[in-house]
Amino acid sequence: MPDRKTRLRRAVSRSALAPLAALPVRLARVARHDAKVLRESARWLVTSREHHNYTYDLTKLNLEHLAWFVSVVAEVPVADVRAWIAEIEADTALRTHIERTTANAARRGLADRHVRYARRLGWYALIRARKPQHVVETGVDKGLGTCVIAAALLRNAAEGHPGRVTSLDINPEAGYLAKAQPWADVVDLVIGDSIASIGALDRPVDMFLHDSDHSAAHEQREFTAIEPHLAERALLLTDNVTYTTVLLKHAEKTGRRFLAFKEQPVRHWYPGDGIGAAWR
Ligand SMILES: C[S@@+](CC[C@H](N)C(=O)[O-])C[C@H]1O[C@@H](n2cnc3c(N)ncnc32)[C@H](O)[C@@H]1O
Known part of the structure; x- marks a missing residue:
């Protein structure tokens, strides 16, 4: 008892x-x-200068989740994805270019010099896996994501799979990181509202990434506007997946599969963003 x-x-x-x-x-x-x-x-507050579009590293476990996410979405072995992530992490030319340009930029007071790609590693690996000829990115900011996308496209081109990225932003000062060669060689920077710029696209889009105005209404307008421009097996991505249901609903409506990855930042108060993917 x-x-x-x-x-x-x-x-x-x-x-x-x-x-x-x-x-x-x-x-x-x-x-x-x-x-x-x-x-x-x-x-x-003491060590960072960023006031939006925060950068951080991902935990080791979270990087593994990202590798498996890309492996499932792109239907490639996870070992290949890990190798592509290691490839961009080891790209010292890109890292040095971003560090130097950030240090000398007019907006240097609001940017951290240390380069941290976080979910953009997933964008890189998806491009390495799917070898798209035409990527469209909405929302450029400094051009960190644009550089990552361009770096993947340049590696693909060296292996016989050329491609370009059309990067859309409403701010005329956006994209200063992506204006240097060799990355600029594969980047078409278009300034204007993303909906109008999507309407003016003149060739099929293999991969579309929403990362501009993060309101659900604008995200929805972008996915509706891009639909007639998509190639048959296009991959749709959103940066907004932890905040809205826009892409998952669009996927269901258009007969696509959907999957979400959620970031776990290292030593940062921000809970992280993610990648939403819809594909056939
Ligand atoms: C989160 S940032 C983009 C981050 C970038 N993709 C990266 O990897 O760092 C959002 C950007 O969207 C742009 N933006 C906001 N509304 C827009 C619109 N209606 N059309 C095009 N760009 C817009 C802003 O100027 C800003 O540069």
Whole structure:
């Protein structure tokens, strides 16, 4: 028979007093979690200059999830995906170019010099896997993603699969990282509202990435506008997948499969973005 103390604990856990009795343990757990977020936030306020479109590294486990995500979407062995991720991480010419250009840019006061690609590693690997001839990216900002896409297209071209990226942004100052060679050789930067620019596209699109105005209404307008321009087996991607259901609904409506990847940033208060993918 259980002793008196155990009998008492069991009686409390079954009674209406249970939530009150567990309060100290619950408080300690949530305080430990919140203290960690506050510590990361304070460190970020002092060490980072970014005010939007944050950059960070992904946890080791999260990188594995990303590799498997790309493997499933592109139907390629996960070992190939890991090799492509290692390939861009080892691309010192690209990294040095981004670091130097950031250090000398007019907007350097609002950019971190350290280069962290995060989910863009997934974009890179998807392009290496699917060898698209024409990629369209909406939303360019400094041009970090554009450079990553261009780097993948240049590697594909060296292996006999040339391709170009059309990058659309409403801000005339966008894309300064993507204006240097060799990356600029495969980039067509178009300034204007993405919906109008999509309407003016004159060749089929093999891969489309939404990363511009993140309102659900604008995201929806982009996927509707791009549809008549898509090649038969085009891959649709969104940067908005952790916030809206636009792409998953569009996938269902258009008879595509859908999958989502969610980032886990290392030592950052921001919970991360993700990649949504829809394909046939
Ligand atoms: C999140 S940033 C893009 C990030 C970029 N793809 C990267 O990898 O770092 C969003 C960009 O979308 C642009 N944007 C916002 N509304 C837009 C619109 N209606 N048409 C085109 N670009 C737009 C902004 O100027 C901004 O540069």
